[in-house]
Amino acid sequence: MRRQLQTMRKSLFDQGYLDEQFVQLEELQDDANPNFVEEVVTLYYRDSGRIILNIEQALERKPFDFNKLDAYMHQFKGSSSSIGAKKVKAESTLFREYCRSRNGEGCMRTFQQLKKEYATLRRKLEAYFQLARQAGPVETACRPK
């Protein structure tokens, strides 16, 4: 099961879903708080879900308020990058570029792709954390000085 977990983790990086920021979060995890990363990711999805909703509602109003859309996405990009959500971050950057060039169609198209990546990552991380809980805590050691 641990090998399966390692394979799953490797694929998340290989397929570009996560970047090294996720590893930095893992380094904050320890025996006292073995589910720290899962808790952080859970908090991220709860908080960012509200922003997604705000953006959806803003995209239903015409004409688009590109400044507001850009501000929402700035916030979303920041928190996504903080958990290492690489593909989500990339789509966020693209969305902001479309906001700046006042390209409404580009915004809508990118937002759809962003939501797909966001949902896909959530599914994959949920599966990963579920397996991690089943596999049990990793044996730990202090780093040599």
Place this chain on the structure above:
Amino acid sequence: MTLSRESHTSTSNSILPQSANLLTENGKFKKSMASALPSGDQGAAEANSGNGGQMQKKPFTFNEIVLRNRLTALVVDGDNFCRLLEQGILQAYGLETQSVNNGDAAVELIASGAKFDLILIDMLLPILDGVEATRRIRAMGMRCKMLGVTACSGERERQAFLAAGVDMFVEKPLGPEILIPVLRELDGQV
């Protein structure tokens, strides 16, 4: 552009919603500095995206600095999650932290006499943006280290934030390769 009119100031023991459970009873971020114990490949922590999280030597990890002095930090970020995470990471390094969620609250806090060794400030903030807040904080004579930590990535934004007075412009996320040298300098370890 105002996203929220609420002014929020918090110290390190009152920042997280109960459900997040990321704090101990003392309000400290749940991280032991005695060990760094990543999940994954045989306890290896190093990874780069695209190579399957394989072990590669990275110059910095979270537990490579132990502070000798008491250092304080202010986190200014309008996003709840980012503010909590940055504050928690600074606490994990051993800093005493406060946070506010808008630029106006940051300026007021400094104007009230609060002093910090380090300020992390985002660019897009409610009520008063990070650039103007930085300008006003510097105009008050505050010479502490200020890092503009933002999701903005353009050269124009970078120049504007630096011109306002931040010492470094950092695109989120703030990683140990940036933070550890800053903390070493502030702690007199350089």
